[in-house]
Amino acid sequence: MSTSLKGRVAVVTGSTSGIGLGIARAFAGEGAAIMLNGFGDPAEVEQLRASLAAEFGVEVVYDGADLATAEGCEHLVREAERRLGGVDVLVNNAGIQHVSPVEDFPVDRWNAIIAVNLSSAFHTIRTALPGMKKRGFGRLINIASAHGLVASVNKAAYVAAKHGIVGLTKVVALETAETGITCNAICPGWVLTPLVQKQIDVRAAAGGIPIAQAERELLIEKQPSARFTTVEQLGGLAVFLCGPGGANLTGASLPVDGGWTAQ
Ligand code: NAD
Numbered sequence: 001m002s003t004s005l006k007g008r009v010a011v012v013t014g015s016t017s018g019i020g021l022g023i024a025r026a027f028a029g030e031g032a033a034i035m036l037n038g039f040g041d042p043a044e045v046e047q048l049r050a051s052l053a054a055e056f057g058v059e060v061v062y063d064g065a066d067l068a069t070a071e072g073c074e075h076l077v078r079e080a081e082r083r084l085g086g087v088d089v090l091v092n093n094a095g096i097q098h099v100s101p102v103e104d105f106p107v108d109r110w111n112a113i114i115a116v117n118l119s120s121a122f123h124t125i126r127t128a129l130p131g132m133k134k135r136g137f138g139r140l141i142n143i144a145s146a147h148g149l150v151a152s153v154n155k156a157a158y159v160a161a162k163h164g165i166v167g168l169t170k171v172v173a174l175e176t177a178e179t180g181i182t183c184n185a186i187c188p189g190w191v192l193t194p195l196v197q198k199q200i201d202v203r204a205a206a207g208g209i210p211i212a213q214a215e216r217e218l219l220i221e222k223q224p225s226a227r228f229t230t231v232e233q234l235g236g237l238a239v240f241l242c243g244p245g246g247a248n249l250t251g252a253s254l255p256v257d258g259g260w261t262a263q
Contacts, residue, residue, distance in 0.1 A: 004243050006031035009084040011077065013067055013124065014094030016040040016048065018193030019143060022231025023091055023238045028056040030239055035080040035087075036062040038094060059084065067094050068115045073123030086135060087128045089242055092121035092165070093143040097195055099202070102156045110157045117161035118168070125172055129181070138181035139242045142169050143234075146189045146222070146257045162187075166253045173251030182250035184241055189257025190219055192228045225258025 010027045014020040016038030024034050036049055045062055053060040063079045065072040080087050095117045098109040121142050132138030147155060148162035165185060172183040190196055196218075204214035220226050233256060240246055255261045 002029065003031040004239065005089075008032045008088040008242070009035070009080065009086055010089035010091065010242075011035040011080045011087050011124070011128075012037065012091040012093055013076070013120065014038045015091075016045055018195060019188065019191055019231050019234055020091070020093040021048075022235045023093065023141075023143075025052065026232070026235025026239050027089065027242075028052050028058050028060065030242075031056070031058060032089065033059040033084050034061070035076070035084060036060060037065060037067070037076055039064065067120035067124075068112060070119070070123045073120050074127045077124050077127040081131055086131050088132070088135070088137060089139040089141070090124055090128045091141045091143065091238060092124055094120060095143065095195070097155070097158055097199070099154045099199065100156075101154055105156050113157035114161050114164075117158065118164045121165055121168060125168075125183075129172075129176070132181050133176075133179055136180040138176070138179070139246070140169075140172060140176075140181065140183035141238055141241055142166075142183070142185045144169070144185040144187045144253060146187055146255060146260045148185060148187050148253060149255065149261045152222070169253065170251045177250065182241065182246060182248075184246075184250060185253040186234060186237055186241075187253050187255045187257065187261070188229050188234055189223045189255070189260040190228050191231060191234070193231070223258040223260050224263070227258055229256050229258065 010032045012020050012024045015024040015036045049060050049062045061083050065076040142165045144165045145162045147159045148166040151159045169185040200214045204211045
């Protein structure tokens, strides 16, 4: 087992599922202590926490803070500092989706998506930065999306939030440029997680087509590789950003999208 992140503490928001869980696994596999976060059945979350700790022999703690509020974001970072001794790596990954034309977009969904997909990163970063600056090291990784770089119909709030997080990433990178801290965005294309499975199911139901056909159509419409990006690939990139190879890589928005945004 590799130990490139031994002695580091990583907070990964929204890590009870999907991409966040994949990144938390990758960090644990490199020896980092992990703060998990996200929603889920308490018994299942505890099983997840315990199995990660046992599999990789690292400390894994969990806090279920709701990142839709500033207080929840501040609480999560402070708990990680209190329980694990500081935050070296912060991955802002928690995210939600709602699909609807702009004139019908429910105002409460707009507000929720902006809060969870964008404002939460502002709140966690501003809370974590003083500790990182004091220690002269930090890795801030924002999980944006291909939708941080280009748009699609019916995703007004999501695309606005993801473009926003790309902008936030650049500002934080500039403000921390001489401090030993880097801030980057990872911009995945389609990844087969519960968030995307919902969109495939809706597409299959709307078109009266089998799930497998809906999945294929969703992929080839945007992603030239016609393959999903995997959570392991995203975990590998996140680990790279935390290592020596990533030390002067900051302010970037890195697409992992099978060519989606090359078009
Ligand atoms: P997912 O639904 O599998 O996981 C989302 C996680 O966020 C879960 O752990 C959930 O509990 C947590 N979460 C949601 N609301 C929260 C809140 N208020 N407070 C705390 N935690 C909360 O989704 P995913 O596909 O793994 O998405 C993760 C991130 O990756 C999101 O930001 C998403 O926009 C982004 N992304 C996903 C894809 C994709 O194809 N799946 C592509 C590009 C970007």
